[in-house]
Amino acid sequence: MSAVLAIAAKDLRQRLRDRSAWVIVFLAPVLISALMALAFNDNDEFRANLGIVDLDRGPAATGLTQVLRSPELQGTVHVRSYDAESAARRAVDTGEVHAAIVVPEGFSQSLHGGGTEPVRVLDSVDYGLQAQLARAITESYVAQVNADRLSVATAVAAGAPRTDIPELAARAALLRLPEEVRTQGLPDDPLKVISYFGPSMGMFFVLFTIGFGARGYFIEQQQGTLDRIAAAPVGRGALLLGKSVSTFVYSLAGLATVTFVSWLAFDASWADPLGVAALSVAMAVCVVCLTALVISLVRTEQQAQGLASIVVFALVLLGGNFVFASGTTPAIRTLALFTPNGWALRGFTDLGTGVRGWDAVGAPLLGIAAFSLLVVAVTALLLRLRRTP
Amino acid sequence: MNAPVRQPDTTRLVLECAHLARRFGQRTAVDDVSLSIAPGETYGLLGPNGAGKTTTIRMVCGLLSPDAGTVHVAGRPVSTSAGPAKQLIGFVPQDVALYPDLSVRENLRFFGRLYRLPRRRLERRVDEVLDLIDLGTRARDRVDSLSGGMRRRLNIGAGLVHSPTLLVLDEPTVGVDPQSRHAILESVTRFGEEGMAVLYTTHYMEEAERLCDRVGIIDRGRLVAEGTPRELVALVAERDRVRLTAVGGLGAYTDACRRLARVEGAARGGDHGDLVELVVKDARSLLPELLDLAHALDVDIRSVEIDEPDLEAVFLHLTGTALRE
Numbered sequence: 001m002s003a004v005l006a007i008a009a010k011d012l013r014q015r016l017r018d019r020s021a022w023v024i025v026f027l028a029p030v031l032i033s034a035l036m037a038l039a040f041n042d043n044d045e046f047r048a049n050l051g052i053v054d055l056d057r058g059p060a061a062t063g064l065t066q067v068l069r070s071p072e073l074q075g076t077v078h079v080r081s082y083d084a085e086s087a088a089r090r091a092v093d094t095g096e097v098h099a100a101i102v103v104p105e106g107f108s109q110s111l112h113g114g115g116t117e118p119v120r121v122l123d124s125v126d127y128g129l130q131a132q133l134a135r136a137i138t139e140s141y142v143a144q145v146n147a148d149r150l151s152v153a154t155a156v157a158a159g160a161p162r163t164d165i166p167e168l169a170a171r172a173a174l175l176r177l178p179e180e181v182r183t184q185g186l187p188d189d190p191l192k193v194i195s196y197f198g199p200s201m202g203m204f205f206v207l208f209t210i211g212f213g214a215r216g217y218f219i220e221q222q223q224g225t226l227d228r229i230a231a232a233p234v235g236r237g238a239l240l241l242g243k244s245v246s247t248f249v250y251s252l253a254g255l256a257t258v259t260f261v262s263w264l265a266f267d268a269s270w271a272d273p274l275g276v277a278a279l280s281v282a283m284a285v286c287v288v289c290l291t292a293l294v295i296s297l298v299r300t301e302q303q304a305q306g307l308a309s310i311v312v313f314a315l316v317l318l319g320g321n322f323v324f325a326s327g328t329t330p331a332i333r334t335l336a337l338f339t340p341n342g343w344a345l346r347g348f349t350d351l352g353t354g355v356r357g358w359d360a361v362g363a364p365l366l367g368i369a370a371f372s373l374l375v376v377a378v379t380a381l382l383l384r385l386r387r388t389p
Numbered sequence: 390m391n392a393p394v395r396q397p398d399t400t401r402l403v404l405e406c407a408h409l410a411r412r413f414g415q416r417t418a419v420d421d422v423s424l425s426i427a428p429g430e431t432y433g434l435l436g437p438n439g440a441g442k443t444t445t446i447r448m449v450c451g452l453l454s455p456d457a458g459t460v461h462v463a464g465r466p467v468s469t470s471a472g473p474a475k476q477l478i479g480f481v482p483q484d485v486a487l488y489p490d491l492s493v494r495e496n497l498r499f500f501g502r503l504y505r506l507p508r509r510r511l512e513r514r515v516d517e518v519l520d521l522i523d524l525g526t527r528a529r530d531r532v533d534s535l536s537g538g539m540r541r542r543l544n545i546g547a548g549l550v551h552s553p554t555l556l557v558l559d560e561p562t563v564g565v566d567p568q569s570r571h572a573i574l575e576s577v578t579r580f581g582e583e584g585m586a587v588l589y590t591t592h593y594m595e596e597a598e599r600l601c602d603r604v605g606i607i608d609r610g611r612l613v614a615e616g617t618p619r620e621l622v623a624l625v626a627e628r629d630r631v632r633l634t635a636v637g638g639l640g641a642y643t644d645a646c647r648r649l650a651r652v653e654g655a656a657r658g659g660d661h662g663d664l665v666e667l668v669v670k671d672a673r674s675l676l677p678e679l680l681d682l683a684h685a686l687d688v689d690i691r692s693v694e695i696d697e698p699d700l701e702a703v704f705l706h707l708t709g710t711a712l713r714e
Contacts (some may be wrong), residue, residue, distance in 0.1 A: 002505050003502070003503050003504060003505070004502060006499060006502035007503075010488070010491070010495075010499050013491065013495070014488065014491065016488055078488065102636055106411075149578050216588055223484070223485075223486060223488075223489075224482045224484050224485075224486030224488075225486045225488060227452055227482060228480060228482065228486045228500065228547070229503060230451075230452055230469075231450045231451065231475065231478065231480035232471075232475060232500070232503035232504055233471045233472070233473065233475040233476045233503070233505070234503050235470060235471035235503065236470075238471070316555075350455065
């Protein structure tokens, strides 16, 4: 045990004397997380400035405006009216509003059974989410209008006099479509950007520890100190354990620093500190396993550096460290499940939105453990093959 | 020339290698090498580059498994696993194997901890080794700030922290400046005198002659000869040459010398006729007799030169190649 601690302490001392290691594992993730927090600070609460062009001037169009200004959407949607579509187009183009809804002339009349042009949404590529919201509100409202039209048409077909159509239409408008969709299992708290990108950047930079660890091994081999350790009464297991302990401690310290600073200085929040600790420990163990894998695959310091960089960038690109998982394609979201950082981020996201305990970190911990075990199995196989003459 | 002859304790051997063999693919690096070292004995493994010295040393230190044969240190088997025999071995690799970003003291302390020295004893030993290698004033300096010679000394010191019974030095003077080389050789002489068994590989025959009680000559993986430097030299059927510069009755003196049993030839020479050249067996032991004879004949000896056959000649004789080829 004394040899294990001696090797681990020596490795840690060397790493802490390496300024680049300080920058990469401690300083850079904190700075980048801070920058992201500042950049996305206003986006902690989603807002949409929407324009509306009422060319219909009838009750149905007024109804849509009322929906947009309803108490449910207050605080999220800010509405500005425009007289003409061209004015609304200009407002969208200049960013005055994020999107605009154009209600065509005759829209209310269509309730009486006539045809009409569709309601249009003017959007901007810069505000995709806001345009989607405008479209969703409009489609929801149009669906209600269509239901009203169907009610009136049904009544007329059943023999109601045509003179009663306005009254029937008014009564139908009072009836709401049943709410088929109600969110279930979604968290109550919105996810803060820093709560996602803090650990995300922490993991990204801690993954560079793979390169440090693997390179360190080959540097020691080259300078002969590994032989010197092997000539001492130190078993291979103790050597491996000592080096693993140092990589583990270093990785964990990096993750802990970033999450702590994110919480203390940038108001990141996670529902369960123990969950955060468990995910950090699991990721640090995984970094140790990946370091061993890289060592087993290569023969030189340069190869170790190259392969470690490939591994790091492949993992962070697939795992979603640079973008919110929700903003990626289903394929990428599936691929993220093959990465430990993807699983960890899933856990951090749940913790950041108020989910606690095993519900938040159970699946991620199992995912990271499965990945780590696979890496260990492949490493053991490679080392065995290497030893076979 | 040769180190003073000590009397090693041959009753309990520190190192016993029996029939060591190791192949790398089709190439045989070490072939049936057996050697032993007693306490206080310095054994030189002499051979050119690629002869199998380093492979032998790696097997002795448990860094490499032999394909055949055994290694025992103080009766304990050596293997690549962490056996108790490794506690007794101090390994000094050919290249400086230290951590350049750690201080001198931190390096010594780290290698000492690998041998599980208790904290107090470790600190005491580190101080002792710092004195021994004369780096006490640089203890807190990083290794990468030391000169090449200092690093070499520290490289040896790192193998001594745990007070090994057997010190294994793999060509410790390669690429070293003369001053540092002298210091290293002095240290190795002292280790032997203090009772440590030393296995020393070199391809410098002067070092082997100066340091070693016994020498094994290794060539193409095989130990082709073994013995004290004198014994090895005796394998070569050459004789020593003695050159005496003198004044007095040199004709009579030369004739008298010819009559001595171990003198095989004698002749006068020199630009001024003041030189007597003799071909003798074992000049060193004959020298007192030659001086007594000069005194008896009233010849005043001004200088004596002895040319002895050396290990270079032995190596040439045994392998057909020069040592440094």
